[in-house]
Amino acid sequence: MTPVYFDGHATTPCDPRVVAAMLPYFTERFGNASSAQHPFGWAAREAVEHARGEVAALIGARPRDIVFTSGATESNNLAISGAARVLRERGRHVVTVATEHTAVLDVCAALEADGCEITRLGVDAGGLVDPGAVEAALRADTVLVSVMAANNEIGVLQPVAAIGALARARGIAFHCDAAQAAGKVPVDVEAIEADLLSLSAHKFYGPKGVGALYVRRRGPVADLPPLHHGGGHERGMRSGTLNVPGIVGCGAAAAIAYAEMAGDAATLGALRDRLCTGLQARIPGVHVNGAREPRLPHNLNVRIDGVDGRQLLMGLSDLSLSSGAACCTAAAEPSHVLRAIGLSDDAARASLRFGLIRATSADDVDRAVALVAGVVETIRR
Numbered sequence: 201m202t203p204v205y206f207d208g209h210a211t212t213p214c215d216p217r218v219v220a221a222m223l224p225y226f227t228e229r230f231g232n233a234s235s236a237q238h239p240f241g242w243a244a245r246e247a248v249e250h251a252r253g254e255v256a257a258l259i260g261a262r263p264r265d266i267v268f269t270s271g272a273t274e275s276n277n278l279a280i281s282g283a284a285r286v287l288r289e290r291g292r293h294v295v296t297v298a299t300e301h302t303a304v305l306d307v308c309a310a311l312e313a314d315g316c317e318i319t320r321l322g323v324d325a326g327g328l329v330d331p332g333a334v335e336a337a338l339r340a341d342t343v344l345v346s347v348m349a350a351n352n353e354i355g356v357l358q359p360v361a362a363i364g365a366l367a368r369a370r371g372i373a374f375h376c377d378a379a380q381a382a383g384k385v386p387v388d389v390e391a392i393e394a395d396l397l398s399l400s401a402h403k404f405y406g407p408k409g410v411g412a413l414y415v416r417r418r419g420p421v422a423d424l425p426p427l428h429h430g431g432g433h434e435r436g437m438r439s440g441t442l443n444v445p446g447i448v449g450c451g452a453a454a455a456i457a458y459a460e461m462a463g464d465a466a467t468l469g470a471l472r473d474r475l476c477t478g479l480q481a482r483i484p485g486v487h488v489n490g491a492r493e494p495r496l497p498h499n500l501n502v503r504i505d506g507v508d509g510r511q512l513l514m515g516l517s518d519l520s521l522s523s524g525a526a527c528c529t530a531a532a533e534p535s536h537v538l539r540a541i542g543l544s545d546d547a548a549r550a551s552l553r554f555g556l557i558r559a560t561s562a563d564d565v566d567r568a569v570a571l572v573a574g575v576v577e578t579i580r581r
């Protein structure tokens with residue numbers, strides 16, 4: 201059997217239209233976007249600014265508030281550690297959520313080692329944080345709130361508009377990791393009152409190694425101190441020669457995702473529901489992890505009663521999926537997200553995360569259902 205890809209939350213394939221847009225910027229249009237003296241530089245600069253507009257449009261931002269980075273990990277680091285440093289005089293308390301991506305949680309842990317105080321809020325059984333709990337956690341010395349738009353394991357959409365409003369009313373910076381949401385569901389920096397927002401091209405059919413950070417110029421952190429020093433590119437926040445082909449790809453992928461979002465969501469939502477219904481019809485003891493709504497249309501995360509997680513994944517190697525985030529599976533630790541919604545270690549290990557992609561077909565879904573059903577029967581026997 202040819203392997204079927206169901207790991208769309210780890211990464212997505214680069215759209216051929218995106219690759220086509222990028223190609224000239226490796227060869228004939230290879231200029232350095234900072235070379236202001238000649239046409240090679242101008243062509244590169246023009247392409248970067250065009251891409252900046254495309255990324256801004258995807259999230260309802262102004263182009264000049266977009267900083268290109270190497271991806272959401274870097275964006276999260278720049279945003280959180282930068283905001284903590286800029287606002288240090290005002291306070292050293294940061295509020296986040298236990299189910300955030302490690303690229304948020306680990307930056308917070310580093311800040312904590314450096315003397316910041318971190319509040320990590322829990323979530324309900326559906327994986328959602330209560331805005332009332334966020335409000336109760338805010339203090340006079342709170343300088344930053346960081347809450348993701350969509351979870352990378354269980355796909356649930358956090359109430360970021362309500363949380364952003366709470367922060368904005370108090371002059372507290374609000375950072376949102378939108379790596380899973382951007383390009384999949386509507387994300388609007390004005391609607392959620394974000395000051396900082398991270399995204400990553402390879403999560404929406406763009407190239408790996410490029411992403412962006414939205415930095416609201418009129419916000420409490422209009423200027424972030426850079427993570428590394430150099431030529432002062434990207435408003436001084438991100439020095440280093442711009443990755444022009446990658447940025448062009450990020451912009452092209454953003455434009456396509458924006459134009460095709462509603463159609464993709466409807467198609468993938470129907471396939472995801474077919475997958476869920478199929479698994480539950482064929483296998484007794486299949487439960488959905490996380491609230492069914494609001495959730496990313498292409499996400500399904502299920503746990504299966506009475507099976508050993510390792511045996512399950514071993515039997516399903518043709519399906520290219522995982523029981524948790526790609527970055528955590530190497531550690532073989534049960535998912536911190538699934539534990540936060542109340543699962544035991546065994547139940548977390550006996551969970552499967554499906555991330556559908558544009559290329560997923562009904563046939564792929566039906567094969568997945570048959571394969572999982574077969575493996576579960578074998579294990580249970």
Ligand SMILES: *Cc1c(COP(=O)(O)O)cnc(C)c1O
Pocket residue numbers: 209210270271272273274301303348350351352377378379380399400401403409410411
């Ligand atoms: C993938 C992901 C990241 C990391 O993005 P990279 O561009 O791969 O560094 C951060 N946060 C979330 C929620 C993600 O899904």
